Amino acid sequence: MAKIQMKNAIAELDGDEMTRVLWKVIKEELLLPYVDLKTEYYDLGLKSRDDSDDKITYEAAEAIKRLHVGVKCATITSNQARVEEYHLKKLTPSPNGIIRAELDGTVFREPIFVNNVHGTVSCWKKPIVLGRHAYGDVYKNCEIKCPTAGKAELVFTGTDGKEIRKTIMDMKGPGIIQGIHNLDESIENFAKCCFTYAANKKLCVWFGAKDTISKIYDGNFKEIFQRVFDQDFKKQFDDAGIEYFYTLIDDAVARVMRSEGGFMWATKNYDGDVMSDMIASACGSLAMMTSVLVSPDGNFEYEASHGTVQKHYYRYLKGEKTSTNPVATIFAWTGALAKRGELDENKELVDFAKCLEKATLQTIEEGYMTGDIARIASPKAKKILNSWEYIAAIKERIR
Template identity: 40%
Template sequence: MVKIKVAHPVVELDGDEMARIIWRFIKEQLVLPYLDVELEYFDLGIEHRDATRDQVTADAAQAIRKHGAGVVCPTITPDEARVAEFGLRARYRPPHATLRDVIGGGVFREPVVLGGLPGQGRGRPGPVVVGRPAAGRRGVTALRAPGPGTLTLTFTPEAGGGDPVELEVCAFEGPGAASARCRTDASVRDFARASFRYALTRRHPVRLTADDTGPTKYDGRFRDLFREVFDAEFAADFAAAGLTCEHRPAEELVASALRGEGGFLWVCRDDGGDLRAEAVVQGSGQAGPVTSVLVSADGRTLAARPAHGTVTRHYRRHQQGRATSTNPVASVHAWTRALAHRAALDGTPEVTGFARALEEVCAETVEGGQMTADLARLVSADHPWLTTEQFLETLDTGLQKKMAAR
């Protein structure tokens, strides 16, 4: 079989534990046999991150920004126990936090729709995609008030920028706690552009939530900037595509999702989007694998990853020589989303077709009743399931048949 040529590199960020084991199989059995692709590889396993004092993460982020397409394996975010376990020299921040700082834009979490599962299947509304800002939140600061006193918020302009502004926040009558947050206009505009471009690509209307009962100078500014960017830069494209952009109360969108409605991009103004995403996905009958893509404001750069961790519990079983049933579908879709974006940048429909074919194999396999234990439990308590290796081998067989028939 002649391999399909990928015109430009894809940046690969390797990870840890069970996710790393699955990652290697996907790359070696489901990608490289079919694609002639240059992978610019970075090992983000925790030992190598420690050996480089995490310089490897910064280098990887810059490589993704340079080439425009990256695929990211889940990595360990060390807590104090992990620092002790690996003898780390520091408690490193999550790699995706570094990627967000470098690439900016927005993060979009999207359930993988698989037939054969309760609440999913062909013909149902599309998934609820949840977006949140990638970067730009600065100066998140907290304090403990030891006793009575007054908390103030002060803004001191640079020279020539006017007089300082001081506001009283709280008069503490006793001990307490407080936090302050801020976000730049530029970061909100970047998030808006990333959101609208992603919505156009996925053909989803946009639903924006900002708290109308909260601080109007914070939430209101967020909403106003979104509307400003939409009206000036995207309204015509949305109209041509038959898509809309609306502001909706959060409780209304939650109710819509729980009723089974979908097929829209839910834009959240802050980091609570991660929690809201999980609640909606689980509660609206869309339980299953979830992908997460980081998209730059100009839409050129995309980094895709599965929206789960390194699956430590399964890795411990694997280390003991025991069988596991770890779901690889989100990791497969991280590869397909990165490859499809690479194809869109390069104008290579053959690569797009391959990515689509691999996603179809995943869906057809699950629809045919072959799945890992986590998905089987969604069907029934006694539904049969495959081990990690059996499921991956089934995907491999299905892909071979599909590609041979093309």
């Protein structure tokens, strides 16, 4: 059959390890036979980022802004072990952190439900959408390892030359200090993105932070969220019969674990990083969750919410065919293609993306799946497939 034509390109951000291997297979088997794929390719593999001193990461972020749609493979954020393994020049920053800061967006993550895979939290009946602030906090921090005793201070010098200075700690010996920041504008954008997304899906919004301890930092989040809601969204929420409320993050966690789902949980950057993995794992697998970064000016970056599956990659290098679950990576591609089709008024492309998602989930529901979800499938899997077999089974159903 004739391939589906694309009017405009999407930014393609390649990644690392096992997800990089499957990225190529997904393109060759599930996309290129059916779509005349138009992408601007950026290699965000760890060595490529190190060689370019992260210039390529910033170029990829600019491409997403220009094209309005990007799709990203999972990438490594280096630690000292990775520096030695990949012979890097230095510790490289998080590419996700760079891209999220450049787009100043909010990450929305949602579990992918299938009828025969039941999570470990029995009361969850509906997906929990997690809205994660994607700017600042520890992902754009400044750290010092203090070699001796001394005074640690927090200093702000305004553009008017006035200085605010506070003592963090009179340190009696060696230790560590860390500085984090956020911007009112970014927090406002985060709140607006969450309320807009929730209103469109008719979801209640829960926001949790720790203003009882972090009275100024977290208190600022709480105040801005409430102001944005009262000014711009309260009537819309009232008319739709949905609500917004703030609670402490520990209370939010307890509420989430007792809920039936079906709401948006808005979180600060680090909280969202941790809790999205908890929700995905409790729903079945880290590979069964969609993730999209939405910027306030209408740019979208789709990605898998999990890492590069390092252990499977080492086994792959030894010649093994691993049973790595590619669903989240497939859904990153379908999300990006559907959004491209929506923006370009290309119904064929949107329909193809939906078809591929349906074939992906139908394969699982018919009993053919990777090992991670076979452990909790009911009824039991008819056959546990390696990644290549699973992708081939999806391709059969596309036909």
